[in-house]
Amino acid sequence: MPAGASALEMVLTGDPGLYSIVGLSLYVSLSAVALAAIVGFPLGAFLALVRFPGRGPLVVVINAFMGLPPVVVGLAVFLLLSRSGPLGFLGILFTPRAMIFAQALLVLPIIVALARQTIEDLWAEYRDELTAMGIGPAGRVATLLWDGRFSLVTTLLAGFGRAAAEVGTVMIVGGNIDGFTRMMTTAIALETSKGDLPLAIGLGLVLITLVIGVNAIAWGVRRVGELRAG
Amino acid sequence: MHGNFSDLPIEFAGASVRAGGVAILDRISLVIAPGAPTLLIGPNGSGKSTLIRLGMGLIAASEGRVLWGGRTSADGARCAMVFQRPVMLRRTAAANIDYALASTGVSRRARPKRIEQLLADVGLQALADRPARRLSGGEQQRLALARARARDPEVLFLDEPTASLDPAATKAVEDIVRATAAAGVKIVMATHDLGQARRLAGDIVFLVRGRVVEHAPAERFFTSPSTSEAAAFVRGDLVI
Amino acid sequence: MLNRRLIFAATLVLAGGINGAALAQDKSIVVSSTTSTTDSGLFGHILPLFKQKTGIDVKVVSQGTGQALDTGRRGDSDAVFVHAKAQEEKFVAEGFGVKRFPVMYNDFILIGPKSDPAGVKGGKDITAALKTIKEKGAAFISRGDKSGTHTAELNLWKAAGIDIAKDKGDWYKEIGQGMGAALNTASASNGYVLSDRGTWLNFKNRGELDVIVEGDRRLFNQYGVILVNPEKHPHVKKELSQAFIDWLVSPEGQKAIADYKVNGQQLFFPNAGAPGA
Incomplete structure (x- = not known):
């Protein structure tokens, strides 16, 4: 990033450094949320529909994990992916893949917990009707996920908000490598440490604008979807 | 999908349903045989809904048993149900039917034609692409009927389907019920509307406090009930 | 499935x-x-x-x-x-x-507020400057993160004859963060801080900070x-x-x-x- 440039200037002049950072931020955080959703939605549905011993404590733990400290998740994933760690042979530490993986772990409890709540509420409404129609367990999960899709969008947004805003995991497992693993939040941390507070704040505003943009798109999709499918 | 066996008659053999020590259904012995609609009547809390849920296999008997065509399980039975307040899936009217068709294994290719027919049967073809949850109460009930019929049932249970509908919507539902019965589907329907029971019933099951007080052909039930409670109920007295 | x-x-x-x-x-x-x-x-x-x-x-x-x-x-x-x-x-x-x-x-340089509360500005002797800061109890920001700069700082205290682990008081603040963060802290709290020259020259949030001591051979890095x-x-x-x-x-x-x-x-x-x- 050119020294002395303001964030506004960089946005207006299409600074390639800024745009690659923005692109990476979106790519990593959206991928992480997608990955967490692929695993977390069925898991949340499972927790909502199936009663088994230890389910209560598990739900409490997952709810608590919504507030996992990013640094701790980052450190755990770092130790896992480090060459000296159990998954070191993958060689993905300090890459965007590692950041996606770490953020997905961070976001997973949010997705599972909120999806469980949404689906449990929906299940209370649908139980008799689906049972009367003879729908099996897999069909129930699919139906509830699909019919809960508009509420589940909010779940995704909560996950995205958390991923896009955090610096702890991506700093540790990504390494903040210029042009490769530098994201909005780690760039902001770096500019702060360089004492360029106006640029840091400017980048912060860009990040907030991005998050608002993603939320606005999701809201629009939800509105249109609800109008068309109720 | 459907076996060659019949689910009829549905036989309740000393079946009770208890919740927290209270008997909601008390040793019901009843045979639901093929033929004209069976109407369950009785005051609120007499156990009509529970009897329907038991017959549908949604709940299990605490005592006694229920037999479907001689089998002890309702699994795979060709029963469908319409609830008092049916849950509309969050999709279009047509997609609600499509869902029910898919659940009984109708091939994707065969569905569009069936959907069209089923919607036409209940007079909703113009609303096929509307979100189901935006339909009026009467339309939703008709869609629920079409959805239940999509399962090609041998027995159709209805739990007070017109309880919250106005007369015009009630008539539309009754017409569909009548047509469904005429098509050979056994109707088992709960109602607290005596007029409706008169209009539709082949036979009447009269329930009070979880017990079958009288089971008789409709004409005999309304003209010469054999129990004093039934006589009082038919007269319009309060039966508690 | x-x-x-x-x-x-x-x-x-x-x-x-x-x-x-x-x-x-x-x-x-x-x-x-x-x-x-x-x-x-x-x-x-x-x-x-x-x-x-x-x-x-x-x-x-x-x-x-x-x-x-x-x-x-x-x-x-x-x-x-x-x-x-x-x-x-x-x-x-x-x-x-x-x-x-x-x-x-x-090279490392000693950074501090222009007002220079310890009165050590302009000297070339880093150990003398550190001794004075300690005696006057002027605010000092330490990286405290086992970095090279932190190691260099600890060696300089030792060279000044001060056992900082034992002698540190309220005036000595270990922040456990990077150079930039240490400079930001010094800028916000008018403290002294040991910095490498490169980070200092690129640092923008200087506030009242300035170079206090430089040029001592012991500051080479x-x-x-x-x-x-x-x-x-x-x-x-x-x-x-x-x-x-x-x-x-x-x-x-x-x-x-x-x-x-x-x-x-x-x-x-x-x-x-x-x-x-």
Whole structure:
């Protein structure tokens, strides 16, 4: 990033450094949320529909994990992916893949917990009707996920908000490598440490604008979807 | 999908349903045989809904048993149900039917034609692409009927389907019920509307406090009930 | 059934990602280095020159010296480029590194508020200045993060005859963060702080801060680069990393380092091959 440039200037002049950072931020955080959703939605549905011993404590733990400290998740994933760690042979530490993986772990409890709540509420409404129609367990999960899709969008947004805003995991497992693993939040941390507070704040505003943009798109999709499918 | 066996008659053999020590259904012995609609009547809390849920296999008997065509399980039975307040899936009217068709294994290719027919049967073809949850109460009930019929049932249970509908919507539902019965589907329907029971019933099951007080052909039930409670109920007295 | 399909898809996504990452890494190495080299902008200047010549991407993870060495020790970087000679020699002696190459030096400077509450401004004797700061109890910000700069600071206290672990009081604040954060803290609390010159020259949030003491030979800060031992970590990209090290100590690399200036000031002084460096 050119020294002395303001964030506004960089946005207006299409600074390639800024745009690659923005692109990476979106790519990593959206991928992480997608990955967490692929695993977390069925898991949340499972927790909502199936009663088994230890389910209560598990739900409490997952709810608590919504507030996992990013640094701790980052450190755990770092130790896992480090060459000296159990998954070191993958060689993905300090890459965007590692950041996606770490953020997905961070976001997973949010997705599972909120999806469980949404689906449990929906299940209370649908139980008799689906049972009367003879729908099996897999069909129930699919139906509830699909019919809960508009509420589940909010779940995704909560996950995205958390991923896009955090610096702890991506700093540790990504390494903040210029042009490769530098994201909005780690760039902001770096500019702060360089004492360029106006640029840091400017980048912060860009990040907030991005998050608002993603939320606005999701809201629009939800509105249109609800109008068309109720 | 459907076996060659019949689910009829549905036989309740000393079946009770208890919740927290209270008997909601008390040793019901009843045979639901093929033929004209069976109407369950009785005051609120007499156990009509529970009897329907038991017959549908949604709940299990605490005592006694229920037999479907001689089998002890309702699994795979060709029963469908319409609830008092049916849950509309969050999709279009047509997609609600499509869902029910898919659940009984109708091939994707065969569905569009069936959907069209089923919607036409209940007079909703113009609303096929509307979100189901935006339909009026009467339309939703008709869609629920079409959805239940999509399962090609041998027995159709209805739990007070017109309880919250106005007369015009009630008539539309009754017409569909009548047509469904005429098509050979056994109707088992709960109602607290005596007029409706008169209009539709082949036979009447009269329930009070979880017990079958009288089971008789409709004409005999309304003209010469054999129990004093039934006589009082038919007269319009309060039966508690 | 649905669950199994989704889990399968997730596995595919992960596996695909891993393959992609492996491919993307082909002509690149990871160097763990100190915040001072990155924050000062040196890498931004020399790495493009190296890439142009060799086509090798150098990915720099900037950490404190202690952490950077640890990253190398764990095998997570191919080379370390840090400034704490004793720790570097230990790293090599323990077999984690192959050989230490001195590359360049810069110098530390004592930064403090213009008002200079301890009255040490303009002196050339860093140990005398530290003694006075301690006697007057003027605010002092320490990195406290086992970085090269932190190590240098601790050595200077020792040289001043002060056992800082025992003698520190309210005036001595260990923040456990990087150089920039330490400067930000000093700026906000009008404290003294030991900084490398490069970070200081690039630092923008100076407030009332200024250079208080500079030029003492004991403030010189030697950088070395070490290849992580491939015998310990077979995946280390030996040839590519050695090419980077060879370039750094070559006349061409040394000139690139000398050419990097901020506001007309040279930050790093190449001294590869200098005896005892």
